[in-house]
Amino acid sequence: MSTALKSIKKNARAIHQKILKRQKPSMRLPVRALNNVRYKPSEGFFEISGKKKERTLTVGTVKTFAQTLRMMALSKDLIETDDIASKREAYYISKNWREAAFREQPESDTVMDDIEAMLGVNREQLGFIPEEKGGDVAGRLVVIDKDGDTGKSIRIDCTRFGSGAYSIPIGVEHLEFQSKAKFILAIETAGMFQRLVKHNYWKQANCILISMGGVPTRACRRFIRRLAESLDIPVYAFVDGDPYGICNIYRTLKVGSGNAAHLNKFFCVPQAAFLGVTPQDILDYKLPTHELKPVDIKRAEDALKNDPFIKHYKAWQDALRQMLKLGQRVEQQAFAKHGLNYVIETYLPEKLANPKKFLP
Amino acid sequence: MSTALKSIKKNARAIHQKILKRQKPSMRLPVRALNNVRYKPSEGFFEISGKKKERTLTVGTVKTFAQTLRMMALSKDLIETDDIASKREAYYISKNWREAAFREQPESDTVMDDIEAMLGVNREQLGFIPEEKGGDVAGRLVVIDKDGDTGKSIRIDCTRFGSGAYSIPIGVEHLEFQSKAKFILAIETAGMFQRLVKHNYWKQANCILISMGGVPTRACRRFIRRLAESLDIPVYAFVDGDPYGICNIYRTLKVGSGNAAHLNKFFCVPQAAFLGVTPQDILDYKLPTHELKPVDIKRAEDALKNDPFIKHYKAWQDALRQMLKLGQRVEQQAFAKHGLNYVIETYLPEKLANPKKFLP
Secondary structure (H helix, E strand, O other): OOHHHHHHHHHHHHHHHHHHOOOOOEEEEEOOOHHHEEEEOOOOEEEEOOOEEEEEOOOOOHHHHHHHHHHHHHHHHHHHOOOOEEHHHHHHHHHHOHHHOOOOHHHHHHHHHHHHHHHOOOHHHHOEEOOOOOOEEEEOOEEEEEOOOOOOEEEEEOOOOOOOEEEOOOOOOOOEEEOOOOEEEEEOOHHHHHHHHHOOHHHHHOEEEEEOOOOOOHHHHHHHHHHHHHHOOOEEEEOOEOHHHHHHHHHHHHHOOHHHOOOHHHHOOOOEEEEEOOHHHHHHOOOOOEEOOHHHHHHHHHHHHHOHHHHHOHHHHHHHHHHHHHOEEEOHHHHHHHOOOHHHHHHHHHHHOOHHHOEO | OOHHHHHHHHHHHHHHHHHHOOOOOEEEEEOOOHHHEEEEOOOOEEEEOOOEEEEEOOOOOHHHHHHHHHHHHHHHHHHHOOOOEEHHHHHHHHHHOHHHOOOOHHHHHHHHHHHHHHHOOOHHHHOEEOOOOOOEEEEOOEEEEEOOOOOOEEEEEOOOOOOOEEEOOOOOOOOEEEOOOOEEEEEOOHHHHHHHHHOOHHHHHOEEEEEOOOOOOHHHHHHHHHHHHHHOOOEEEEOOEOHHHHHHHHHHHHHOOHHHOOOHHHHOOOOEEEEEOOHHHHHHOOOOOEEOOHHHHHHHHHHHHHOHHHHHOHHHHHHHHHHHHHOEEEOHHHHHHHOOOHHHHHHHHHHHOOHHHOEO
């Protein structure tokens, strides 16, 4: 039986027994808020602190209480029938719960968040999937999935997609991996990914290429995390050299986000290091740049002041200060100035010769 | 030699000969503007009308003239070396063109648009690719691609991706297809696509599933177009029943967009028909809905008044008016009210029994 299913049954049984004893049933939920978060470098992610709230069955909480139990029952069904429901589908299903129907989707989303925090599992393990797909893969990797009808294994060879790629499914908990790759290269833009795929860069570097398409989705982050863990190889991030690439895309990939702290332990990628583009690369490679916009400056200054991850690493503070001093940001595509395939022939090989120099 | 390469050489030669004759060289470009567009139902897309502008080499045009020629030369290189450049890369390459360097990317984008309009080909045929990936495929389809190094054929079997999918590359001109599918189902949301993939819906319906993820990217539209043409099968759109799903996603898929009229002949999918969700489905299937927001009402009213495609089809005017009268919009996921797999077991089979009833 899955951990999630065990946990649902245990919690439901406790509530049932309280009711049989004619006591008020209650649930204990971690407080999900920014002021209940800490960054633990040893663990490698934003973690929820100890504060809990108690939801006791009263006249005022009866509807939410009932909704939480029905949502847990739905999850139990999904797991037992090997089905899935998106957050929006879960909301619509409730339309048949009479008085317990959710009026708006934010209500059902909140209950779902509460359940995953309470059970200490992630939503995907409960059978709930996000609305968003995201993440493409090419290179030295075989993904092992199952046929939904027969249950037979399917081997998906990511070296065999030509100019195309393997698109990561929304739920990735069931996937297994085989690979002799040396590292995973997580790329911000679809354009750069397509260039590296077009030239079979994964052959020459013996790696797995993953296109994140901006800030990676939950599915993409979980996939990279499970992949890095299962293969025990590092993840190198190759993103634009701007505050958004560093403080949003890379930071979210590596340690997670503040407002989903109860989930970061599943979705962070502590194995990640920052290959580039660094502010120093602007000088070393004489790259064409753009001026920092006010929003870039604000984002970098905010991170220096408030982001527990940036505040933990002097190397990141130095890099962001260097960027602010230069007043310039740089894009992955800027290497094209030196020739379209300069990035493949010069930049990446030079960088990869010294992974210890990557930013943390 | 490719059409694009022939056309580049022909245009370049004409300019060269003018110069040798000591005459002022010039280029004739179609005017790319909304007032130079018409909807031709027989052709099936928004088409550019006859207006042309002439760019003659003068003191005032010399920089743009030079940039246009250099961009044509870059395209020639890309085609001859079988390489690609994204729009942004093309911009950065120009940083080495001295006085002809573009200052901002919108300048280089405009020159690229001019060239594709002048040569009557699409940007992808010139070796230029968009920044954006988009579009996932699963089901009864074998895509035939080439290995970039060896040139050998690669067969990609889209029935063999488990819960994942084939991710459409940014450039699709070189792909070939094999399939005995009866139709292509183009789906708006990743969540619905994942449900149909999870349950191998393509087996039961003998079809190809494509996730558009909102308004389809150029690559996704071109892929669907080439696929539908090559296999000679219809495309059924399954999107949210709201003005955005109808007037933006579906309309763009079927006939293209107003501001890229010189390209619609490549990117439209005249084979497309609208399976649902229709306003009538709200009543027939007793679906939970949301109230139309002011932006929805404005979009529908604008379309009724100004969109040449909607104005051409009474069936669409009736459907939009029905939606406005109901004051309600409906999402693909709404079927979950009747059970998660109602959409697979009831809605889609009932609809597909009568494709002639689909909206045009």
